[in-house]
Amino acid sequence: MKPNLKQSLIEHLESVRLDDARLDELEALQRTRSARSWWHSRTLQLFAAACLLVALVVSWLPFEQPDLLHAIAEEAVMNHLAQTPLEVHGTTIAELDGHFDQLGFRLVEPLAPAEGARLLGGRYCSLQGVTAAQLRRHDAQGRTQNLYQVPYRPASMGELPDPALGEQPRTLEMRGLRVDLWVERGLLFALTRD
Amino acid sequence: MxxxxxxxxxxxxxxxxxxxxxxxxxxxxxxxxxxxxxxxxxxxxxxxxxxxxxxxxxxxxxxRRRKASPETGDAHTDAELLAIDTHCLESLTISRDMLQQAWSRLDVFEREILYYWAVEDMTAAQIASTLGSRRGTVLARIHRLRARLRAEFGDDAAAEGVKR
Structure with missing residues (x-):
């Protein structure tokens, strides 16, 4: 008498077995791959998380991405040290403004008072390829200061303090000089001093 | 491990x-x-x-679900489906050699049904749940599978009657 379908099925399926060699291979695969695969995927996850964290930090701390800003400050310091002769002389911004007709903006009187400082004149200069105004003055002790004005690009320069909002300028030290950086009315100001 | x-x-x-x-x-x-x-x-x-x-x-x-989509079942009425369940497979008799011949000609859904029924001792409802299918679809396939085995193996796969 023939076995019933279920019995035949069970016998048939039970006869389907992996041989010992194949079982050994699969066990070896599990031993070697379980740790490695997990470590690999965990490493990728950690790497992705680290990249995300860096991106967040960078986006949250715009002051920490001032490559262009540093370059501008460095160039301002170099101009300061070069002491290139002035193109125009005057003691007020209004006097000088007429000379700077190639800037694409009007010179701005800084909000912060330069106590005891005396304006000497100005010249065109270039900061990172952008035409800028370099205004030279002496402070109360006769030390030279250079005030630079250039169009402000927040996307590349990052957020900068605005004295109109009660913020203090950002200060960098370069080549032994102090550079103050801030924004006023759409212009980036850089002040170098001896 | x-x-x-x-x-x-x-x-x-x-x-x-x-x-x-x-x-x-x-x-x-x-x-x-x-x-x-x-x-x-x-x-x-x-x-x-x-x-x-x-x-x-x-x-x-x-x-790529080319032929054996589990969802493609025959249309059966509720009355027909009531008369079908895995128990209608119980009555079939078939030799192991014949089963071996038939196995590769069954489609994947039929083989899964037989596997769960024989090895896991599941009912049609349990199989449907496990496979994410409708019970009616599973029942229809069981009905067709039974008819097919009987037709293919004639009296060898025939039965002493369907046990309800």
Whole structure:
């Protein structure tokens, strides 16, 4: 008498077995791959998380991405040290403004008072390829200061303090000089001093 | 270790039920084990059940549901379906040799039904639930499978009657 379908099925399926060699291979695969695969995927996850964290930090701390800003400050310091002769002389911004007709903006009187400082004149200069105004003055002790004005690009320069909002300028030290950086009315100001 | 030797053999049988042949089952098992090993250690509460699901999805991906879509069943009325369940398979008799001949000619859904019915002792409702299918679809396939076995093997696969 023939076995019933279920019995035949069970016998048939039970006869389907992996041989010992194949079982050994699969066990070896599990031993070697379980740790490695997990470590690999965990490493990728950690790497992705680290990249995300860096991106967040960078986006949250715009002051920490001032490559262009540093370059501008460095160039301002170099101009300061070069002491290139002035193109125009005057003691007020209004006097000088007429000379700077190639800037694409009007010179701005800084909000912060330069106590005891005396304006000497100005010249065109270039900061990172952008035409800028370099205004030279002496402070109360006769030390030279250079005030630079250039169009402000927040996307590349990052957020900068605005004295109109009660913020203090950002200060960098370069080549032994102090550079103050801030924004006023759409212009980036850089002040170098001896 | 995620899968011991007994588990590997059970998974191999399920892979055989899906693929219908041993070389295909071996490949499917290897692929499944590798995919399961991608999970962190301890992340799987029931590795064998997870592996079966992975294996089935993988098989479906591979074959792209070309012929054996589990959802394509015959239309049967409720009255007809009431008369069908896995018990109507109980009465069939077939020799192991004949079954072996028939096995590869069954479609994947039929092999899965037979696997769960014979090995896991599941009812049609349980099989439907496991396969994510409708009970009516499973019943319709059981009905067709029974008729097919009887037609193919004549009196050999015939029965002493359907036990209700």
């Amino acid at each position: 995620l899968f011991d030797r007994d588990m590997l053999n059970r998974l191999y049988r399920y892979a055989y039920a899906l693929s219908g042949n041993e070389p295909g089952a071996g490949d499917l098992l290897q692929d499944t084990v590798e995919r399961c090993l991608q999970r962190p250690p301890g992340a799987l509460a029931c590795p064998e059940a997870y592996a079966r699901r992975v294996m089935r999805n993988r098989y479906i991906d591979i074959t």
